[in-house]
Amino acid sequence: xxxxxxxxxxxxxxxxxxxxxxxxxxxxxxxxxxxxxxxxxxxxxxxxxxxxxxxxxxxxxxxxxxxxxxxxxxxxxxxxxxxxxxxxxxxxxxxxxxxxxxxxxxxxxxxxxxxxxxxxxxxxxxxxxxxxxxxxxxxxxxxxxxxxxxxxxxxxxxxxxxxxxxxxxxxxxxxxxxxxxxxxxxxxxxxxxxxxxxxxxxxxxxxxxxxxxxxxxxxxx
Amino acid sequence: xxxxxxxxxxxxxxxxxxxxxxxxxxxxxxxxxxxxxxxxxxxxxxxxxxxxxxxxxxxxxxxxxxxxxxxxxxxxxxxxxxxxxxxxxxxxxxxxxxxxxxxxxxxxxxxxxxxxxxxxxxxxxxxxxxxxxxxxxxxxxxxxxxxxxxxxxxxxxxxxxxxxxxxxxxxxxxxxxxxxxxxxxxxxxxxxxxxxxxxxxxxxxxxxxxxxxxxxxxxxxxxxxxxxxxxxxxxxxxxxxxxxxxxxxxxxxxxxxxxx
Amino acid sequence: xxxxxxxxxxxxxxxxxxxxxxxxxxxxxxxxxxxxxxxxxxxxxxxxxxxxxxxxxxxxxxxxxxxxxxxxxxxxxxxxxxxxxxxxxxxxxxxxxxxxxxxxxxxxxxxxxxxxxxxxxxxxxxxxxxxxxxxxxxxxxxxxxxxxxxxxxxxxxxxxxxxxxxxxxxxxxxxxxxxxxxxxxxxxxxxxxxxxxxxxxxxxxxxxxxxxxxxxxxxxxxxxxxxxxxxxxxxxxxxxxxxxxxxxxxxxxxxxxxxxxxxxxxxxxxxxxxxxxxxxxxx
Numbered sequence: 001x002x003x004x005x006x007x008x009x010x011x012x013x014x015x016x017x018x019x020x021x022x023x024x025x026x027x028x029x030x031x032x033x034x035x036x037x038x039x040x041x042x043x044x045x046x047x048x049x050x051x052x053x054x055x056x057x058x059x060x061x062x063x064x065x066x067x068x069x070x071x072x073x074x075x076x077x078x079x080x081x082x083x084x085x086x087x088x089x090x091x092x093x094x095x096x097x098x099x100x101x102x103x104x105x106x107x108x109x110x111x112x113x114x115x116x117x118x119x120x121x122x123x124x125x126x127x128x129x130x131x132x133x134x135x136x137x138x139x140x141x142x143x144x145x146x147x148x149x150x151x152x153x154x155x156x157x158x159x160x161x162x163x164x165x166x167x168x169x170x171x172x173x174x175x176x177x178x179x180x181x182x183x184x185x186x187x188x189x190x191x192x193x194x195x196x197x198x199x200x201x202x203x204x205x206x207x208x209x210x211x212x213x214x215x216x217x218x219x220x221x
Numbered sequence: 222x223x224x225x226x227x228x229x230x231x232x233x234x235x236x237x238x239x240x241x242x243x244x245x246x247x248x249x250x251x252x253x254x255x256x257x258x259x260x261x262x263x264x265x266x267x268x269x270x271x272x273x274x275x276x277x278x279x280x281x282x283x284x285x286x287x288x289x290x291x292x293x294x295x296x297x298x299x300x301x302x303x304x305x306x307x308x309x310x311x312x313x314x315x316x317x318x319x320x321x322x323x324x325x326x327x328x329x330x331x332x333x334x335x336x337x338x339x340x341x342x343x344x345x346x347x348x349x350x351x352x353x354x355x356x357x358x359x360x361x362x363x364x365x366x367x368x369x370x371x372x373x374x375x376x377x378x379x380x381x382x383x384x385x386x387x388x389x390x391x392x393x394x395x396x397x398x399x400x401x402x403x404x405x406x407x408x409x410x411x412x413x414x415x416x417x418x419x420x421x422x423x424x425x426x427x428x429x430x431x432x433x434x435x436x437x438x439x440x441x442x443x444x445x446x447x448x449x450x451x452x453x454x455x456x457x458x459x460x461x462x463x464x465x466x467x468x469x470x471x472x473x474x475x476x477x478x479x480x481x
Numbered sequence: 482x483x484x485x486x487x488x489x490x491x492x493x494x495x496x497x498x499x500x501x502x503x504x505x506x507x508x509x510x511x512x513x514x515x516x517x518x519x520x521x522x523x524x525x526x527x528x529x530x531x532x533x534x535x536x537x538x539x540x541x542x543x544x545x546x547x548x549x550x551x552x553x554x555x556x557x558x559x560x561x562x563x564x565x566x567x568x569x570x571x572x573x574x575x576x577x578x579x580x581x582x583x584x585x586x587x588x589x590x591x592x593x594x595x596x597x598x599x600x601x602x603x604x605x606x607x608x609x610x611x612x613x614x615x616x617x618x619x620x621x622x623x624x625x626x627x628x629x630x631x632x633x634x635x636x637x638x639x640x641x642x643x644x645x646x647x648x649x650x651x652x653x654x655x656x657x658x659x660x661x662x663x664x665x666x667x668x669x670x671x672x673x674x675x676x677x678x679x680x681x682x683x684x685x686x687x688x689x690x691x692x693x694x695x696x697x698x699x700x701x702x703x704x705x706x707x708x709x710x711x712x713x714x715x716x717x718x719x720x721x722x723x724x725x726x727x728x729x730x731x732x733x734x735x736x737x738x739x740x741x742x743x744x745x746x747x748x749x750x751x752x753x754x755x756x757x758x759x760x761x762x763x764x
Contacts (some may be wrong), residue, residue, distance in 0.1 A: 003414070003418060004418065004421045005441075064465055065461050066464065066466040068440065068461065068465045069440045069460065069461060069464060070440070070441055071437050071439060071440065072439075222610075268553065285655065287651065287654065287655060290654065291650075311658065312657075313657040313658075314657075316654070316655055316656065316657040317657045320655065320656070321655040322654075323648060323651060323652065325648060327648040327649055327651065327652040328652075329649065329652065329653070329671070330649075330670065330671045331666050331670075339653070339656060339666070339667075340656040340657065343656065343657065343658050343662055343666065344657060387652070390656070391655070391656070394657070464673075472554075
């Protein structure tokens with residue numbers, strides 16, 4: 001029997017996915033602002049920041065209302081809890097995108113340090129993780145979510161690699177320190193984006209399968 | 222002594238069906254309802270919650286003057302239905318505009334058809350009864366289940382069906398308001414869910430006020446909620462606000478189950 | 482010590498069981514005894530003549546009690562018309578409207594009325610209906626019997642109306658029915674099974690009353706057209722014939738007794754049928 005508040009759940013899903021798409025675009029634009037030295041892209045990211053934050057508040061209100069009024073059970077309860085957490089992670093990803101945009105604006109003023117090789121690879125990976133974690137939410141796809149979890153290590157390794165490279169550069173050539181430093185920050189931001197995308201994937205698995213896969217190192221009996 | 226504040230709901234935009242002012246009710250010398258001020262918005266569901274004996278059923282029954290059957294009962298105050306004072310209105314005319322569904326299903330020992338047609342017949346309706354009976358049964362989401370058995374006794378139906386029959390019976394005279402006094406307390410959860418869905422669909426054509434001792438039901442099924450305690454109205458606001466951020470600590474104590 | 486207690490307990494059980502069993506059998510036995518007598522002695526005289534012919538003078542045979550059978554039916558009809566409506570409406574009043582003291586008074590007097598000896602009832606009817614016109618009549622007999630049906634009808638009506646739950650009345654009133662409308666269209670139909678049963682039983686009871694008829698309807702050898710003539714009735718005929726010295730009349734008295742019992746049996750069956758079909762609903 002269809003219940004009238006099921007529409008509210010559907011609507012909530014649409015809203016979180018919409019927020020996800022805003023965040024995805026922000027990341028993409030911020031990264032390309034750096035890679036392609038495009039100032040307008042960076043400015044676009046900064047102007048979208050408010051919209052993303054407003055959506056976070058709206059989604060939290062919807063979740064609160066549904067929890068209070070419908071006292072949901074089982075999958076509906078897990079869905080609401082997952083959405084609540086994903087909401088937070090998406091907003092943090094948005095913040096990271098803003099940070100990248102700021103870095104882009106600063107880097108722009110200086111000539112490019114070196115041809116970007118690892119940075120594009122890392123950003124593709126991070127963007128892919130965000131996109132796939134959201135797709136996993138849409139489709140309720142555990143396996144896709146699992147694949148996101150596995151990519152986190154790659155992102156971490158790329159960050160370490162970039163750190164080493166840029167450090168070497170900075171030590172060899174002190175005039176590029178400023179730009180290189182910003183790039184280090186960008187790499188760190190991308191790594192954090194990867195972490196948040198991983199969180200989202202973990203929440204999706206919780207919602208779909210009821211398993212809490214966070215902190216596998218902890219011995220849970 | 223502090224005055225009990227009934228937080229009036231801002232229904233300035235929404236039209237109001239019932240406007241209750243300074244309502245006091247007495248069973249003989251004993252007062253059961255103290256100075257209640259409440260408005261019941263049109264085309265919405267208003268729930269009345271509170272612990273047993275808080276006066277919510279008594280209050281509900283003043284709205285269609287069912288309390289008058291009790292000896293030595295007295296109503297003091299002003300109750301307006303669409304601007305008309307109900308205490309000076311013809312009680313039969315009032316009850317045609319304000320219907321009631323009771324806690325236990327109480328179909329008449331007649332056929333399903335005759336139950337639904339009863340209200341129409343006693344009010345002198347002379348048109349095509351068949352159509353109206355069907356329409357009411359459809360509104361009560363019962364038509365499909367009984368359309369081939371209209372002349373069977375109402376007692377052949379299950380409890381949930383009987384309650385929906387009582388709803389159809391009340392709807393037959395097309396009331397503006399439907400009062401429901403704990404309509405699901407004798408029913409199982411699945412039937413209760415069906416009736417809550419029914420209420421959601423009926424909202425547009427019929428204002429509803431429901432007394433319930435089940436807070437979750439009030440949370441699920443109503444637009445506005447009023448909390449009563451010891452005969453007084455403690456708080457009245459939109460359901461979503463009352464259940465997330467109530468004003469009064471007593472409301473919060475009741476809702477969180479820390480009461481008593 | 483315990484053994485003695487156990488033996489005592491068990492013997493007591495057996496004794497009581499035996500006593501109650503014997504008593505039960507005694508009751509049933511008496512009834513079957515009466516029935517047996519009636520069927521044996523009365524059955525022989527039950528013939529076509531009995532149901533169709535008028536009584537014939539002493540010495541002749543071939544007479545019947547057609548006029549008494551019709552007479553009893555006429556009297557019952559009158560009793561029903563005069564007594565049942567009064568009982569019904571009084572019962573409705575008691576169940577639906579009565580105040581505390583007034584109801585108590587009515588109920589008490591009804592019970593007293595029930596206890597009035599039927600012969601006193603006869604004298605009462607005599608002084609009211611017969612004396613003024615110096616004339617026995619069917620009306621007087623019907624009146625006497627009618628008054629006797631009132632207490633039973635009142636009680637049955639009140640009991641069965643009270644058994645209808647208040648929620649049914651509330652349901653009707655919430656739809657805009659006035660108090661009388663509610664009673665007439667919902668409560669009475671719901672209680673009709675029990676009320677009709679009460680009425681049938683009241684009639685069955687007065688069908689066999691003899692004493693009141695002695696003072697009011699008296700008796701009649703012939704048909705009694707209209708309502709103002711004395712009329713024959715089964716109980717009175719039984720009385721008259723049984724104490725007479727004629728065998729033929731004795732046999733006819735037995736037959737009349739059997740017919741009377743048959744009437745009572747029919748009434749009881751009728752009650753069962755009504756209860757099965759209409760039942761006591763709303764409970």
